[in-house]
Amino acid sequence: MELLQGGRTGQIWRDGDTVIRPAGAWTPTTHRFLRHLGRKGFPAAPQPIQITGDDQEVVSYVAGRVCEDLSDPLIGSERMLMSAARLLRDFHTASQGFLESDDDAQIWMLPPQEPREIVCHGDYAPYNVATVNQEAVGIIDFDTAHPAPRLWDLAYAVYRWAPLSDPANPSVAFGLDDQLRRAEIFCNAYGATMEERRGLPEMVCRRLQALADFMLARAAAGDEIFAEDVDAGDARLYLNDIGYIGIHRDRLLKALS
Template sequence: MNAITYAEPPESHPEIPLPGGDVTEGVVRVGDTVRRPIGPNAPLVHALLRHLEETGFEGAPRFLGVDAAGREVLTFVPGEVAGRPRPPWLADEERLASVGRLVRAYHEAVAGFVVPDGVRPGLGLDEPPGTPPPPPYPVELVGHMDYTPDNLVFRDGQAAALIDFDIAKPVTRADELVNAMLYWAPLGDPADAEPLLQGVDVPRRCRILADAYGMSETDRSRVVEVAVMRTRRSWFLMRQNAEELGGGWARMWADGVGDRIKRREAWLERHGAGLDAALTAP
């Protein structure tokens, strides 16, 4: 799938470095655009962003093409991002509910999207031997699957847009909500939580997300199972990314993400019943 060449405007603008999250480096703002390195999942991401534009979804950047330096060009999405250090509002429950509503709006917009023929979602790696299986449910849509505070743009105290679709892939709605809960509840050992999220009522925050999204009873009943299975898989996949892709993946592994994943699995096994009760209570 060939990308269009971006036509630069006649006026020039300086390149202003932007935070690239844990993995992506070399992200800059140029005028009203963002320039990013093209990743292995770009054919899917570009097709997905075109679809979101065609549906009128306002909560994602527009893909404009590829510049002369070989970088993808996206529209700059204005607003507030919870970068590091995290802002005081990170634990705010109204903002949390708005995350659930934004995820739902994205799902409504992406529902008709089909992965183009010949496009292989992912980072270009085969699963390493011994990787546990994914949850046994048929995929429903192409999910964002990276709802970190760094990847949500807020305006007027509400989650308004998603950025960084680099690891988008076909998943279930339950997978997506578990991913959002992972970062915003958060799911995991409290010792590993963002300082502003230590001591919060995790089951309550999961329920707020589920209610704001309008999560089905079936999907609520699957959250703990999906969270455990995805956590077990992530240890193998993160180690592989660190070993084969290096860069930010290797830095995260060296910083102990593998140990944090193991602690999350143990925490989910201890607290799964309480999470399930909070999510499924009338």
């Protein structure tokens, strides 16, 4: 077996055409959702295979390169941004209907958000999108999937792909002008409505505040993974980016409209 790099270091393995990952209380719901995507003809998500007795899940391997480094030039190419936005749109379309058709008890890792329009991925970022030849072709890691408005997912995706993060952050290699250009490309390719564009800055801030609150609560409850993230400054970074987006809200709105 091959140890895969990225999140949850040392816990995710590839075995041929399958991936073995830690399972949680939400995994049965996630597997039912993945089967729904398959029935809808969406080919870019893993296929659920089984949940083992030792709290592991097995899903099909999604081929392609993921980008852990948000400053990777590949992420910012127009071709990549457009394909990533269209893949997200297609995922949202395929997601429709699950909440209404699934009769079993639904458990999600992240709390649902109102209105519950669709099941959002929850972490649609370059490190969770498989790419081939500078195009987004697959989505991985559905642990954070949960019911929410489409804009909840779109806003966080734009935050990650632009990325709408303070250039003072060492992991951000792009200034505001590049960020706004990339945000515009992403929203145009997704087909965002004018209403969604006007609501995007506030929704990014809501999403980041919810993420920071969730991380801090899990860390306080003794979750070692989230405690490590908090110690590394991740929650503080999200809160700082809320301020950064607030400062540049008008320029962002102008770029998107």
